[in-house]
Amino acid sequence: MKMHFCIPVSQQRSDALGGRYVLYSVYLDGFLFCRVRYSQLHDWNEQLRRVFGNCLPPFPPKYYLAMTTAMADERRNQLEQYLQNVTMDPNVLRSDVFVEFLKLAQLNTFDITPKKAYLDIFLPNEESINIEIITSDTAERVLEVASHKIGLCRELLGYFGLFLIRFGKEGKLSVVKKLADFELPYASLGSSEVEHCKVGLRKWYMDPSLDSTLMDCRAALDLLYMQAIQDIEKEWAKPTQAQRQKLEAFQKEDNQTKFLELAREVQHYGYLQLDPCTCDYPEPGSGVVLSVGNNEISCCITLPDSQTQDVIFQMSRVKCWQVTFLGTLLDMDGPQRTFNQNLELRFQYSEDSCWQWFVIYTKQAFLLSSCLKKMISEKMVKLAAKNPEMALSPGSSAGVQSQLTATSASQVKAILPTSVS
Structure with a gap:
């Protein structure tokens, strides 16, 4: 199952010798995870390949000439896809090479000494x-x-x-x-x-x-x-x-x-409730409180007349979903170059034999996506227990897809299809 890695921003830096390099801000589940250079990721990929061989996803190639803006954007998108795809293999995810690199990247980014x-x-x-x-x-x-x-x-x-x-x-x-x-x-x-x-x-x-x-x-x-x-x-x-x-x-x-x-007989027992947010149903800007669990998304929607309407979306009728990462760059010229984010999750749902998109605007969109993935994986485990032939291999699809879309203020955009398994 892919992780919610995203590289919405990057920044050019000068090294000690006066050269220039690009520092990529890697976000995980919508929060800054680390900042790394291409060369660091390239060396990490080489280490992973020595252990896992050619089963790894393709890594963006080196450029020996100065990159254009389009080339830089393409590399950022490719690195983003690599980080997501490399997490599909649970053996890679649990390996010392994988974990130790990311540990060091976090420690260096936030200037933390092991103690x-x-x-x-x-x-x-x-x-x-x-x-x-x-x-x-x-x-x-x-x-x-x-x-x-x-x-x-x-x-x-x-x-x-x-x-x-x-x-x-x-x-x-x-x-x-x-x-x-x-x-x-x-x-x-x-x-x-x-x-x-x-x-x-x-x-x-x-x-x-x-x-x-x-x-x-x-x-x-x-x-x-x-x-x-x-x-x-x-x-x-x-x-x-x-x-x-x-x-x-x-x-x-x-x-x-x-x-x-x-x-366990109580309504919404074991569900995770999100903070109040908004959705586009039954009309744009409708207030909603979402509770997620037991193979459903339960919505308490506040209507324009202040009345409430309970709507339940069954996971068995969800075809796919997409998290859109929209944000504004802050401190454009500063050393940190922070990122102010707005998020939405949209999902495609079968209603009356028609597929329709529903949009939820929430800062907890990545958490909501993780909950949807969790429900899918639990359902597949149950099916596999009943029928061993249904057991899934690490990279196989469970029939539901999610996408991660990242857009920064500079109009950098990446659409990443992610099979949920």
């Missing part, structure tokens, strides 16, 4: 555990350390993930992004321009029935219980009055199993 540090990991009850890490530890490693401290069974780590979470005013909670396994939480937390961000531990699956797999582990049961309570308190999950009364009774008895059994 001992302490990091607070926030649990779903908003309490935290303090763990000792190295600043160069990946999210995968930090998750292992945190799970060991709370007694979470190692074989269940794949059901959980680390997230950047914003705690806003009046107790509002916003999931900013899911940290990739190879991402450095220390670097991502320190470099995030989102205020009041913390690293949080949450379950990472969209199918509520998967809860049953975790119930025999005490620490996993505690995490599910805490998150269910939090989701209800934040009104992400919406119990009826009768359900709420029973849930409160189970909570007073500290009967976690009964609580979770009933919670």
Whole structure:
């Protein structure tokens, strides 16, 4: 499954000898991940090829003469596609060559020295555990350390993930992004321009029935219980009055199993809710609150007369989706050359035997896309379990496609088809 890598901007720099080179700003899930030169990526590709051979995607060729603007734009687009395509192979994604290069790129970009540090990991009850890490530890490693401290069974780590979470005013909670396994939480937390961000531990699956797999582990049961309570308190999950009364009774008895059994019957249990945003349905500029989970996108749309309309889009009827990365360059001549982004996700949906595009304008478009991918992958795992012949090879298509489109203020544009598998 491809990662949401994007290179919306690049900048020419001078080296110590007076020469010129291009520094590429690599974004992951809409956030600055690192800045690298072509030569660094070229050397990395050579290292990967020594390990994995010709199964890697093509790498943009060297130019021995000065590049025109069109050539520079083409190389940026090609590097962007390379970064996305190289993540399709899970063996590459987990390799030391892949991870170590990206670790070093993050450390250099944000001027971080590997050293001992302490990091607070926030649990779903908003309490935290303090763990000792190295600043160069990946999210995968930090998750292992945190799970060991709370007694979470190692074989269940794949059901959980680390997230950047914003705690806003009046107790509002916003999931900013899911940290990739190879991402450095220390670097991502320190470099995030989102205020009041913390690293949080949450379950990472969209199918509520998967809860049953975790119930025999005490620490996993505690995490599910805490998150269910939090989701209800934040009104992400919406119990009826009768359900709420029973849930409160189970909570007073500290009967976690009964609580979770009933919670799974609650509307939007286990769904991830996005911040309020806008969409183009039923008309442009309509306000909407999206909840994603259990193979559907649930939308509570505010109509012009202030009435609300609930609309549900089933994933089985989604043909493809596309994230569009639109932004404005800031500090054009400054050393950082930052990028102010606006995002949209549009998806093609079958309604009454007709395909129609729906557009959602949200800064959490990459997170929403990750949730859609997660639902597709979980569905394919279920199908493969029922019919082994349905099992997918690492690069095969699951029948649904996503696209990533990047557009900067300088009108640089790349359209990247991404098969979801």
